[in-house]
Amino acid sequence: MREFVLERAASSVEAIGLGGVPTSADAHVRSSTQYLAGGTTLFDLMKLQVMTPDRLIDISGLRDEHGRIVDLEDGLWLGALVRMSQAENDISVRQDYPMIRDALWQAASPQLRNMATLGGNVLQRTRCNYFRDTSYHACNKREPGTGCSAMEGCNRRLAVLGTSDACIANYPGDLAVALVALGAEVQLLSVDGRDRMLPFEDLHRLPGDTPHIETNLTPGDLITGFKVPGGAWTRRSRYVKVRDRASYDFALTSAAVALDLDGDTVRAVRIGLGGLATKPWRAHEAEAALLGRRLDEATAREAAEAALLGAVGHGEVAFKIELGRRTLVRALLETQAMELPA
């Protein structure tokens, strides 16, 4: 690991003072100053020399300020410094947002969930081998303009939705898929000291020609929390994750589904897809295909066709298109079948 200077912030105001140094970086991940929370992604990539910041701002001191889960009248507040294991065990999350609970307990390992924070987790970076292995020259995400080794390489774990000619790396996380499905908002503290809310769906960017710019955060922006809107659909919700191993693995495909049903008729539906896409993916077309209709295997399949309509498979990864459809069908039918406590 390259040398770095370690500084500690006792408050979010102090953090943005330390973190908001002028930089020429075009993306927050490329800034020479990085915030350090759980460190489970940052140290991973620093040990691989994929990220080489020369200054880390430890923000664990912000836990009093931004480490709480709060029941709101119209939803749920998740502080950015909440640990994944803390959210997984929270009583409100467990009872009222089972999709979030299921996305968390199926993520990573218990040790990693004890360390990783929610704010850091949504910024987890791709597991594309060509991005992580610096002995490969060509990676547009790691070194803009060098090309993409994955396009014709070992790519069976990568993306089929939202890809570009420059990059097919998939977004690997689980929680973000639940947050995008439920229409969450992310709260940011900018270096000018102002709070702002951004739809979670707009936090991550499509790769386009600039896959190295992964989010709409500017260097120095600090994620302070997430607001998840409540609704009749949150209790009837699931996160279905399909992977090579039964546990402790990234999703090949996943589907986050929340339903409000009148009998079998869909009054409201929220769908997110994971493993399949270059960013946490909201499946608006699938939602539109189901709204107001009777949910059964046939309409679930129609929705799944709509969700994967624009999918593009490059070589090995093409199998994910059908696997993604089947994952969504299963998630829809399992969510429909949930027995809710009165």
Next chain:
Amino acid sequence: MNITLNVNGHTHQLGVDPRLMLLDALREVLGLTGTKKGCDQGQCGACTVLIDGQRVLSCFTLAALAEGEITTIEGLSGEDEPLHPMQAAFVEQDAYQCGYCTPGQIMSAIACVREGHANSDGEIREYMSGNLCRCAAYPKIVAAVKQAAPQIAEHR
């Protein structure tokens, strides 16, 4: 930078490079080589230690930020004391072959029980999945965790 580490009931004042991970501080600086370096990349669980009772990966924890009471495999029982119930269960169930992952397995298993995640074979497998065993002693590890679980509640 100057730091304080509290390990197994002892306090250590150290001058360290900010890059030093807790794993290397334990092994190379304090000579506590029971905690093992497996992948050094957050994937295998061999370096698992407890900080204030929570299981964490010492390869991803900066020594400079490791606040709280750290417990390693050496801290589970003293020289003249009987083995910790989880250590004894691993011995009795023969829950290892080469033994390299075992300290991490045992630290993780103690936390698994204390968290309340040892209620069935399936739950134990799920909540021990962050500790890889390349000898594949998994069935006996599950048996050891089950054997020790009722005794852990009574043990400190």
